[in-house]
Amino acid sequence: MTRAWAGINPLRPMIGMKAESRVPRPLPERIPRVPSEPDQRPSVMRQGLGVLAYAIRTEPGVFTGAVLASAVYGVMTVGSSWALGWATEHAVLPAFRTGRATQGTLAVAALLIVGVALVKALGVIGRRVLAGIMQYRMQARSRREVSRQYLRLPLAWHHRHPTGQLLSNASSDAEAAWAPLAPLPMAIGVVVMLVVAAGAILLVDPVLALVGFLVFPAIAALNFVYQRRLSPRMMRAQQLRAEVSEIAHESFDGALVVKTLGREDAEAARFQTRADALRDANITVGRIRGLFDPLLEALPTLGVLAVLLVGSLRLAGGDVTPGELIQVAYLFTLLAWPIRALGWVLAELPRSAAGWSRVRAVLTASGSMEYGTARLAGTGPATLEVRDLTYAHVPDTPVLAGVTFTVRPGRTLALVGPTGAGKSTLTQLMVRLIDPDRGQVLLDGTDLREAAQGEVSAAASLVPQQTFLFDDTVRGNLALGTRDPVPDERIWAALRLAQAEGFVSALPRGLDTRIGERGATLSGGQRQRLALARALVRTPRMLILDDATSSVDAQVESRILRGLREGSPESTVVVVAYRMATIALADEVVYLEHGRVVDRGTHDELLTRCRGYRDLVTAYEREEAERASLDAGEEVVA
Amino acid sequence: MTSLRVEERSAIATLRTGLALSPEFRAGLPVTLLLAALATVGKVIVPIAVQQVVDRGLKGSAPDLPFIRTAVLWCAAAVVLTAVCGYLMNVRLYRSTESGLATLRGKGFRHVHDLSVLTQNTERRGALVSRVTGDVDQISTFMQWGGLMVIVSVGQLLIAGVLMAVYSWQLALVVWGCFLPLVIVLPRFQRWVARAYTDVRERAGDMLAAISESVVGSAVIRAYGSEERTARRIDAAVHAHQRSQTRAQKIIAFTFPTTELVGAVAIAGVVLLGVRLGVAGEISAGRLIAFLFLITLFISPLQTATEVLNDAQNAVAGWRRVLGVLDTPADVADPGPAGQVLPRGPITVSFRDVGFAYPGGPPVLHGVSVDIAPRTRIAVVGETGSGKTTFAKLLTRLMDPTAGQVLIDGVDLRQVRFSSLRERVVMVPQDGFLFDGSLADNIRYGRPAASDEDIALAMTELGLTDWLDGLPAGLNTPVGQRGESLSAGERQLVALARAYLADPDLLLLDEATSAVDPATEVRLARALDGVTRGRTAVSIAHRLSTAEAADEVLVFEHGRIVQRGPHAELVARDGVYADLYASWTSAARTS
Structure with a gap:
């Protein structure tokens, strides 16, 4: 019975999920994960009650129903002892005294006992079903709200929060926040039960009632102390459990690195340290449970013995009947368990408060992207203008500083620069995934920040460096969020242009084949080509490729790029690239170093006048040349 | 898919192998079991005390106060002893099981790293992680609560059953007759509940996958303006999970009170037959009333039985999965100390x-x-x-x-x-x-x-x-x-x-x-x-x-x-x- 209401927890915090689409991001914020110290506990309790009050305000109907059902259960629990006492007094003892059984009274007694049990069972069913409905509704509501918020908040906010944390906000935190709702109606029913029981005992005998008034508050107080001592230690154990799982996740994810550097023993030691800490924390929890559980069981038993002792004194004085004595003793055994529900609610409150505060932090996070009202209504290739763009992930270390350039409609611009120069950040600014600290990005003369919601993504498509495919069909992945249904011919045309037609038509169910984590396995190059087709299918007026063909082999890549340039250009193209073939296709090159534009011009112009650019793009040839001259030198020497 | 070894072991063999893997489990087990037995005995104190007081203390026209005082004191002493035994047993149990499980986790973790990349790659990472976390937790739930509950419950049923037979075999037959159908029905309930929870877990997995797309795919979703589509997918998954949770809760809500209802029927039956037997002089009033208390001892073990069965199955399944890792040979194994250590330097x-x-x-x-x-x-x-x-x-x-x-x-x-x-x-x-x-x-x-x-x-x-x-x-x-x-x-x-x-x-x-x-x-x-x-x-x-x-x-x-x-x-x-x-x-x- 102890854990019946808690059920089985199907959600384990999911940590370290694969994050493929992450681009450079700044120092992640670490939220301290042990939320409450003992000295803050009263306020945590108050917060927990506040969370409950919010749930009651949100679902008043279901809550009232659950409480009423629980009250029925409470009253009937006392009622069952009364029925037994009545049966003893009116049916059992008279029969033993007189040696004659009265069938009528006996039948009434039996019906009474079964009838009370039936009503009590209905109360239990109603309470459990309604409490469940309420708890799961609140959980689902929080999850919907949190994930809506994830979709609403700007990418910069996502970059500040680790994936694992965001996932546990939506899963385990949303669960913890509403966990006390399961035992809450029961606890309220228990209060009703206690009041009725107190009344019932008082009616029997004030002296016996005194025993009850000593024993039950003692049980409640013991419970209170129990839960207050237990819950911080439970939270610590929970925390360690998450850490153990985090280490396992990371370590198994990096298994190849662990192996190739021969670090298995060190990893095992790292894991064992946390596993041992978890063991110690669990033993501490166990010690407290081990102490309080037997005490909580002994107390009502001692109460019954006290009732027998005091009761027989009262019996001698003629103040109570034997039947009444039995009724009170039975009541004590009945109340012993339910009274613990008060402790269960108490136990969940701190966890609930902590979970809710983390959910709230997401829900109240500000910085949603503001949208304007302008439409990007033109057709055909767009003009892109970047003006004095400055952006810093971390204050005072700008990734981009004063970047300015223009791309005329239908032209292709190559962004070139060393690793870490800020190219990917620039591509994100160009489709307004993030907003600049200073400066502007203009599409056909309209600042992206003034465009209405959905306008930028309809006009401009970015293919990021790292491919992210949804757990969906090929068609679903390509059509993704387009305003109108896309005809198959257009999908196939895009696949053809992305050099993906061949392998997609070879998939078992063609466009309807499921891909993504649980779908068909695709190579890195194939995934990249699908991501490219996803952009091409919407014939964007501006296409931005962030090193989007790095896993595609050279011949296929050149076919893709030639395809893009054939016919009349439908898009203005910005491409981040290292390969000379890609760069050479561009009408113009912007060369970046440390977030600044060092030079811009045609490939040939930059080759002749920009040293950094020359060093970068001709690195392979120079190496080759050096080696050739070295070999020649050696030959001369030989 | 998986190339981890799945041995077709019986539940008993799994338990035996599992226990053998962590010797800590068995350390001091006899004493712990003895303490558990003593702690169980304490549960029948109330019915015995009631019977003694009613039959002997309240027999005459006036209560036999000195007898009642002595009886109550002895019983109180027994209660205190029971509590002490319970405490000692719990502490020993937590210490030995947690130590055993920590060892098991460590062994499992190390072995995963010993497996070749070939074997590792056949498993999803999350599945490997759960073999050293969630699967081990399932074992601990059973070892610390379910397993003990089995011992305590069986003990409680046995003692209560024997005591009933001693008080009145006819009434005992009535009670057993009432509870016997539950032995058939409860396992079926348990299967329903288990199936419902499997469904909940699967829906939870789907829901997390859907939500994780909104986090992991945040850049792509924004770049392609597919917020609405993603939100719809999340809503559908959240709703499916909620529906499955509610369904599981309903099954539990309707099956759980069954035992107590049966208990009430048994009590009514005992009252009806007991009075008749009493009139015939075959049972004392005290014994009859003690019976009513003994029936409550039958209810709680049977109510927990459903859950314990579930825990036991989960534990065996958890153990099987952990053993599945350990049974899988490290196909690319370190020769260990027997292997050669090559001096550093230019390598051929x-x-x-x-x-x-x-x-x-x-x-x-x-x-x-x-x-x-x-x-x-x-x-x-x-x-x-x-x-x-x-x-x-x-x-x-x-x-x-x-x-x-x-x-x-x-x-x-x-x-x-x-x-x-x-x-x-x-x-x-x-x-x-x-x-x-x-x-x-x-x-x-x-x-x-x-x-x-x-x-x-x-x-x-x-x-x-x-x-x-x-x-x-x-x-x-x-x-x-x-x-x-x-x-x-x-x-x-x-x-x-x-x-x-x-x-x-x-x-x-x-x-x-x-x-x-x-x-x-x-x-x-x-x-x-x-x-x-x-x-x-x-x-x-x-x-x-x-x-x-x-x-x-x-x-x-x-x-x-x-x-x-x-x-x-x-x-x-x-x-x-x-x-x-x-x-x-x-x-x-x-x-």
Whole structure:
């Protein structure tokens, strides 16, 4: 019975999920994960009650129903002892005294006992079903709200929060926040039960009632102390459990690195340290449970013995009947368990408060992207203008500083620069995934920040460096969020242009084949080509490729790029690239170093006048040349 | 899919093997069980006390107060003793089970790392993690609560049953008759509940997957304006989960009160028959009333039985999964102390007629024989699927060949201790996986004793100081989970620095600089060759320059080395390499 209401927890915090689409991001914020110290506990309790009050305000109907059902259960629990006492007094003892059984009274007694049990069972069913409905509704509501918020908040906010944390906000935190709702109606029913029981005992005998008034508050107080001592230690154990799982996740994810550097023993030691800490924390929890559980069981038993002792004194004085004595003793055994529900609610409150505060932090996070009202209504290739763009992930270390350039409609611009120069950040600014600290990005003369919601993504498509495919069909992945249904011919045309037609038509169910984590396995190059087709299918007026063909082999890549340039250009193209073939296709090159534009011009112009650019793009040839001259030198020497 | 061993073991055999794995479980078990038995006895004190008081204390016209006082005192003493036994038992149980489980976790974790990459890759990461976390937790729930409940409940049922038979066999038959149908019904209920919860867990998995897309795919969702579509998918998954939870709750709500209802029927039956027996003088009033209390002792064990059965099944399933890991042989095993430790220095590698086939698959490498001399730069080229990566994995002993031998310094790799092998041969994979921590932590990973100065020196030698200076906190920059805070190219830089600092005699690069800019790549390649240090470098090449710079090129096609020799020589000949070269140059230089 102890854990019946808690059920089985199907959600384990999911940590370290694969994050493929992450681009450079700044120092992640670490939220301290042990939320409450003992000295803050009263306020945590108050917060927990506040969370409950919010749930009651949100679902008043279901809550009232659950409480009423629980009250029925409470009253009937006392009622069952009364029925037994009545049966003893009116049916059992008279029969033993007189040696004659009265069938009528006996039948009434039996019906009474079964009838009370039936009503009590209905109360239990109603309470459990309604409490469940309420708890799961609140959980689902929080999850919907949190994930809506994830979709609403700007990418910069996502970059500040680790994936694992965001996932546990939506899963385990949303669960913890509403966990006390399961035992809450029961606890309220228990209060009703206690009041009725107190009344019932008082009616029997004030002296016996005194025993009850000593024993039950003692049980409640013991419970209170129990839960207050237990819950911080439970939270610590929970925390360690998450850490153990985090280490396992990371370590198994990096298994190849662990192996190739021969670090298995060190990893095992790292894991064992946390596993041992978890063991110690669990033993501490166990010690407290081990102490309080037997005490909580002994107390009502001692109460019954006290009732027998005091009761027989009262019996001698003629103040109570034997039947009444039995009724009170039975009541004590009945109340012993339910009274613990008060402790269960108490136990969940701190966890609930902590979970809710983390959910709230997401829900109240500000910085949603503001949208304007302008439409990007033109057709055909767009003009892109970047003006004095400055952006810093971390204050005072700008990734981009004063970047300015223009791309005329239908032209292709190559962004070139060393690793870490800020190219990917620039591509994100160009489709307004993030907003600049200073400066502007203009599409056909309209600042992206003034465009209405959905306008930028309809006009401009970015293919990021790292491919992210949804757990969906090929068609679903390509059509993704387009305003109108896309005809198959257009999908196939895009696949053809992305050099993906061949392998997609070879998939078992063609466009309807499921891909993504649980779908068909695709190579890195194939995934990249699908991501490219996803952009091409919407014939964007501006296409931005962030090193989007790095896993595609050279011949296929050149076919893709030639395809893009054939016919009349439908898009203005910005491409981040290292390969000379890609760069050479561009009408113009912007060369970046440390977030600044060092030079811009045609490939040939930059080759002749920009040293950094020359060093970068001709690195392979120079190496080759050096080696050739070295070999020649050696030959001369030989 | 999975290649982890799934032994078809019976539940009992699983329990026995599981217990044998963690000797801590059995430490002091007899005493713990004795304490549990004593703690159970305490449960029947109330019915006995009631019976004694009613039958003997209240027998006459006036209560026998001295007798009642003595009886109550004895009973109180028994209650206190029970509580003490309960406490001691709990503490012992928690200590032994938690210690056993911590050992089990550690063993499981270590064994996962001992499995070959082949075996590891057949499992989803999350599934492997749960074998050392969630699966072990399921065992602990049973060991600390369910298993004990079985003992206590069975004890309680036995004692209450025996006591009933002693008081009145006729009434005992009534009670047993009422509860017997539950023995058949409860397991069925339990199956319903278990099935409902399996469904809840599956729906929860779907829901998390849907929500995780909104986090992991945040950039793509925004770039393609697909917020609405994603929100709809999440709503559907959240709703399906909620519905499944509610369904499970309803099943529990309707099945749970059954036992108590049966209890009430039993009580009514006992009252009806008991009074008749009493009138016939076959039972005393006290005994009859004690019976009513004894019935309550029947209810709680049966109510928990459903859950305990569920726990027991979960524990056995959990144990099976953990044992599944441990039973799977470490197919690429460390020879341990029996293995050879090779001295450091210039390294010779020989492949002798090496073949390889993935389990159940066709051979992907056939009769590969090649000698790699010390201090050489080798480039491995070939189309996707030609066997390059397999060659690399065999060379670093991530897998063992299915035919032939791989030798370093004339010793079969299978005879070399891992500690010695990993010190001499290091591979840098394409995906530069980083651990959550600072840049310095990651670079130091292969050589934990390295100082900050060593790291700074290494970064200078690799020509990466410029890049490092541009980072907000230099070497102390946190890289984020899996290195997410860095770009793909930057992660590769760190992974290379990590291997460089480990300073192996042979460095194998598997397209390790594919996302790095050309100038940096050339600089890195020079530093990493380190031929002056006597190091051998093997590169799986994706760019022409790497092949050109190599002393020797190995050309793979269809799992065979079809050509080998220096670039200049190969390019002059007709063949696979010349074709490859032609396509490379056209891609790199045409416009």
